[in-house]
Amino acid sequence: MSAKYLNREDSKIYGSRLIIFQRDDLDGDTFHFRAKIIGHKGYIRRSCKTSNTTRAMLFAENAYEDLMVRAKGGFALKELTIEKFFKEWIERKRHNFTETRFKWKVSVYERYLTGYFGFKKISDLTKKYADGYWNYRLKFWNSVEGEKRIKVNATRVNAKSISSNNVAKVASFTTLKAEASLINEILTACVDEGHLARTIKVSAQDAMTKSERGDGYRDTFTEDEWRVLSSNLYNYAFVKGKWTDKRVNSWHRLQRRMLHTFVVLAASTGMRVGEIKQLTWGDISYRALDGENRLVVAVRGETSKVRRSRSVVAHSTHTNKVIENFRKITKFSNQDSLIFYSKRNGKVGTLDLSVSFKNFLQRCEYQKRDQGLRISKDGKSRTLYSLRHFYAIQRLKQSVDIYRLAENMGTGITQIKNHYGRHVSGEAFMRELTKNEKRSTEMKKRESIKQLMDMIETGLIDEHQALESFKRLASSN
Numbered sequence: 509m510s511a512k513y514l515n516r517e518d519s520k521i522y523g524s525r526l527i528i529f530q531r532d533d534l535d536g537d538t539f540h541f542r543a544k545i546i547g548h549k550g551y552i553r554r555s556c557k558t559s560n561t562t563r564a565m566l567f568a569e570n571a572y573e574d575l576m577v578r579a580k581g582g583f584a585l586k587e588l589t590i591e592k593f594f595k596e597w598i599e600r601k602r603h604n605f606t607e608t609r610f611k612w613k614v615s616v617y618e619r620y621l622t623g624y625f626g627f628k629k630i631s632d633l634t635k636k637y638a639d640g641y642w643n644y645r646l647k648f649w650n651s652v653e654g655e656k657r658i659k660v661n662a663t664r665v666n667a668k669s670i671s672s673n674n675v676a677k678v679a680s681f682t683t684l685k686a687e688a689s690l691i692n693e694i695l696t697a698c699v700d701e702g703h704l705a706r707t708i709k710v711s712a713q714d715a716m717t718k719s720e721r722g723d724g725y726r727d728t729f730t731e732d733e734w735r736v737l738s739s740n741l742y743n744y745a746f747v748k749g750k751w752t753d754k755r756v757n758s759w760h761r762l763q764r765r766m767l768h769t770f771v772v773l774a775a776s777t778g779m780r781v782g783e784i785k786q787l788t789w790g791d792i793s794y795r796a797l798d799g800e801n802r803l804v805v806a807v808r809g810e811t812s813k814v815r816r817s818r819s820v821v822a823h824s825t826h827t828n829k830v831i832e833n834f835r836k837i838t839k840f841s842n843q844d845s846l847i848f849y850s851k852r853n854g855k856v857g858t859l860d861l862s863v864s865f866k867n868f869l870q871r872c873e874y875q876k877r878d879q880g881l882r883i884s885k886d887g888k889s890r891t892l893y894s895l896r897h898f899y900a901i902q903r904l905k906q907s908v909d910i911y912r913l914a915e916n917m918g919t920g921i922t923q924i925k926n927h928y929g930r931h932v933s934g935e936a937f938m939r940e941l942t943k944n945e946k947r948s949t950e951m952k953k954r955e956s957i958k959q960l961m962d963m964i965e966t967g968l969i970d971e972h973q974a975l976e977s978f979k980r981l982a983s984s985n
Contacts, residue, residue: 512532514529514530517565519565519568521569526542526543527542528561538557538559539558539559539561539564540553540554540555540556541564541568541571543568545576546579548579552575556568581702582702587629587630588630589629590626590630590633590698591622591625593694593697594694597701598617606811606815607786608813613690616687621641621694623644624644625691630698631703633708634708638708638710639710641691642712642714645679646715681712681715684712684715688711692710695707695710727884727886728897728898728901729894734775737771737881740868741771744767744868745767745768762837763864766834767861767868768834769830769848770892771895772827773805773827775899776803776823777821778820778899778903778916778917779807779917779918780813783811784848785848785859786846787805788843788845788847789843789845789847791806791808792805792831792847793806794828800825801825801828803821804819804822805821805822806819807820812918814919818916820917834847846858846859861892865892869882904924953980956977956978
């Protein structure tokens with residue numbers, strides 16, 4: 509420390525291990541303390557927040573005692589802000605997340621969390637303060653900071669919130685649940701690494717009443733809406749019809765084709781948006797199935813939300829043609845090249861098409877709606893993720909096996925039932941439930957036969973147990 513100790517005073521209890529002093533490099537006469545904790549490298553220095561010598565020493569001695577307790581308990585001694593901790597933590601844990609997930613965590617933190625939690629000392633966090641985040645968050649886009657963010661984003665390339673039309677000023681319950689999950693993940697890490705004495709958790713349920721939450725489901729497209737969307741998307745990609753525009757340059761034409769290819773691929777495979785964004789040409793192959801060449805996409809574990817590799821078969825053979833035609837015009841078609849890419853400052857990276865898709869939907873005229881296909885008849889906004897839901901619902905309507913569907917989408921059967929089953933007639937699920945019942949019946953039958961055979965082989969026949977086994981066999985026929 510380059511500053512000199514002014515008006516230094518040693519503790520009468522702890523001697524030179526704890527001193528208070530004033531600093532010559534700072535204006536004002538506030539006291540600070542310097543503490544040496546046995547077993548801890550270096551010194552702990554903090555402000556006593558007072559210019560009174562007696563009060564400063566009392567503050568320092570109380571703090572010293574707290575530091576010794578924390579040292580014995582294995583907790584960290586240096587105070588950190590949430591901002592500093594998050595930046596160090598997210599880099600250390602980066603290898604545990606997919607690139608898409610990592611970017612999402614960073615963007616959510618920088619957009620919302622930093623303004624409320626950023627410069628708060630971890631040791632000063634309380635449950636009351638953490639819960640106050642919801643009040644800050646729900647007012648964010650109507651605040652000075654939020655309005656400033658929208659204006660700034662208008663000048664940024666590929667910004668998600670280019671205008672107020674692309675900002676959900678009233679956050680959905682699903683969005684708030686995702687943010688609560690990130691906050692709790694950060695606070696749990698603070699506890700695990702010894703910066704926070706006890707676990708603090710927040711819940712998105714405290715942000716909204718039940719009536720405000722909605723059903724939490726993303727919207728999809730009806731078959732008629734999809735027909736209109738597909739027709740418009742084709743003309744948009746090839747600059748035809750109402751989408752003809754002489755001002756569209758070569759790069760914008762390529763971007764239109766990218767969007768067309770992305771949407772067709774998403775609707776035909778049900779893949780997650782983050783998985784598609786990171787696809788390379790080496791992930792694409794073809795396989796002969798039922799006399800037809802089927803597009804097969806290899807989803808790598810490091811790009812999947814669930815960190816598991818899988819092979820995805822495209823539903824429509826039309827997807828083959830769309831993919832191959834796009835490969836002919838892209839400038840990057842090597843096996844390790846990204847299929848969907850952006851070029852910025854001479855560097856090639858992943859491309860975010862979410863805003864382009866929303867703008868496109870808004871310009872698709874449908875039943876005289878103000879925002880075209882962008883908003884459903886129920887008032888819900890559509891995003892690229894709506895294509896994954898469209899895929900799932902269409903396959904269920906076509907009676908695709910739920911287990912195969914879950915495997916292709918990289919999700920669980922429960923998720924399929926909870927998120928998509930309500931859109932489908934009960935027939936598809938009845939067939940699956942019947943299958944489950946048959947499997948269960950077969951297991952009970954085998955168990956009963958095994959019990960009877962064991963009794964016969966050992967000669968130890970329990971009449972009551974044998975009778976129950978015969979009853980189960982009779983009821984299963």
